[in-house]
Amino acid sequence: MELRIEDSQLVKEYINGSEKAIEVLINRHNARLTGFIYSKLGDRELTEDIFQDTFMKVIRTLKRGAYNEEGKFLPWVMRIAHNLVIDHFRKNNRMPMYGETESFNIFSMMGDERLNAEKQLIKDQIDSDLANMIRELPQDQQEVLEMRMYKDMSFKEISDNTGVSINTALGRMRYALINLRKLVEANNIVLTN
Amino acid sequence: MEKIYANKKDRCKLVKAKPETIEFLLNYSKSLKVTEAKGIKFESNLN
Known part of the structure; x- marks a missing residue:
């Protein structure tokens, strides 16, 4: 022990x-x-x-x-x-102080961060369109894009995980984005909420 | 898309101070000397 x-x-x-x-x-x-x-x-x-x-x-x-x-x-x-x-x-004067007055209600500052039903529908549609387009990319580009954008990994980490150099990972990311833009244009997809 | 979240499960690391920070603190501790004269404490850094 x-x-x-x-x-x-x-x-x-x-x-x-x-x-x-x-x-x-x-x-x-x-x-x-x-x-x-x-x-x-x-x-x-x-x-x-x-x-x-x-x-x-x-x-x-x-x-x-x-x-x-x-x-x-x-x-x-x-x-x-x-x-x-x-x-x-x-x-750094970064500690916000709020006091309630007649013209100011503290609850007006405490918004619900969830999207409303309409915005949620639009977001789901965008997520779904994007997921479908990512599936159209070559496997190596898909892999780098998912690691970078969805897992928030650095290019060094991507390089370590995929066994390719950082430059290759950067190149794959670049082509993934170029190809995604082409797919967006070709399919007339609007990716804004 | 579900495979995105299942590939590497060890990516979430515990937040800890870097070894260099610990090393700095240990060196700081070793180099800091406090001496007392006539009831007043003096700090000196021997680095």
């Missing part, structure tokens, strides 16, 4: 000079903290920055001997991350 050292013990060891202890703490809470920050920001690069700033603050506080929340390491770290996220929004 694997022996798990408690966070509080690792914190003590780190304060007493064990650099290994902070490595264990960072790796132990990496996914949880990154997920927490990402859920607030929705941006991978920013998440990375806030994660780094959070642990820099943790390290400084521990080294200065200013940590006094023994046994509650993760909530403390999360709180630091949360405050840094708030700071980020403040700095």
Whole structure:
């Protein structure tokens, strides 16, 4: 059975000079903290920055001997991350604040993002037309187009998955789009909602 | 179109900080020294 050292013990060891202890703490809470920050920001690069700033603050506080929340390491770290996220929004004025007034109702801002019945029908038709046209493409072009557009894969990932060079994958994508445009024109299909 | 979603199931990776970020933090930790003089704490970075 694997022996798990408690966070509080690792914190003590780190304060007493064990650099290994902070490595264990960072790796132990990496996914949880990154997920927490990402859920607030929705941006991978920013998440990375806030994660780094959070642990820099943790390290400084521990080294200065200013940590006094023994046994509650993760909530403390999360709180630091949360405050840094708030700071980020403040700095960028990106935290929208709405107050209800006589002329403004908060519910007017809270739209239902679902399409109405007519737009849904049009969207279904477009999806179906597009799917039929994609099926007309050569297999290799279909494959690249589906990976790029539907699975959001990078050309490097497509190259790794299909065993062709990045340039070949780019070329296939280019021809897939050219051929799709030809099919759209040839069939007089309107692909707008 | 259903085959689009069934080809590779391991594409969804857990969001985690990059190894370079962890490496940076560990180096930062090693290089940061806090010294105290007359009740005031001084931070110095030995990099």
